[in-house]
Amino acid sequence: MRIDFDWAARIDTMTDEYDFSKRERGRFFRPDATLVPPVHLDPDVLSFLTARAEARGMSLNELVNALLKKDIELIEAGE
Secondary structure (H helix, E strand, C coil), X not given: CCCCCCHHHHHHHCCCCCCCCCCXXXXXXXXXXXXXXXXXXXXXXXXXXXXXXXXXXXXXXXHHHHHHHHHHXXXXXXX
């Protein structure tokens, strides 16, 4: 679902100054939160891996994780 947002209308409703004196610093900070960084694949790599994942009946995420885990094993075995 795509939600169109009218930035021009939003900017027009903003005030010149905001009072942050009553705000609580770090209110939404979660020390145990795990961040999952996005991974951007080259189009040809994405196409290849998507086809391989479909052929094996698994998700792209599962295939990429399996391949990376195998690479980690090979790296650790060589150390």
